[in-house]
Amino acid sequence: MERPAPVAAWHALAEARDPSALDALLADDCTFRSPAVHTPQEGKAVTTAYLSAAIVVLGPTLEYVREWYAEDSAVLEFRAELDGLTVHGIDMLTWGPDGRLTDFTVMVRPFKGLQKLIELMAAELFG
Numbered sequence: 001m002e003r004p005a006p007v008a009a010w011h012a013l014a015e016a017r018d019p020s021a022l023d024a025l026l027a028d029d030c031t032f033r034s035p036a037v038h039t040p041q042e043g044k045a046v047t048t049a050y051l052s053a054a055i056v057v058l059g060p061t062l063e064y065v066r067e068w069y070a071e072d073s074a075v076l077e078f079r080a081e082l083d084g085l086t087v088h089g090i091d092m093l094t095w096g097p098d099g100r101l102t103d104f105t106v107m108v109r110p111f112k113g114l115q116k117l118i119e120l121m122a123a124e125l126f127g
Contacts, residue, residue: 006095007074017059019052026101033105036118047104053124082120087113
């Protein structure tokens with residue numbers, strides 16, 4: 001299966017480390033599901049904030065290693081280095097008929113890597 005357009009758009013954004021493209025990619029009612037926060041984060045503004053911070057924190061060493069597609073969704077496996085720790089995870093993307101992302105879920109392992117990610121994301125989000 002050919003790489004779906006929303007996945008290609010996400011890759012282009014992540015490679016350029018340019019969150020300005022999120023406005024066109026995210027649906028207004030997009031939900032972000034963080035590996036660190038229990039409740040889903042609802043809406044385009046908060047999803048943009050989390051993904052923008054993730055691009056800063058993970059972007060420099062982010063490498064996607066495998067991907068799987070369905071008609072309206074994809075799973076992207078990634079690795080990144082955070083202060084000498086290898087973080088391994090997946091991004092699960094779902095999009096609507098217009099190709100805009102409606103759901104972005106992140107899962108990360110190992111626990112020590114997740115702890116480092118939480119620390120760095122909090123610093124980026126809340127200064």
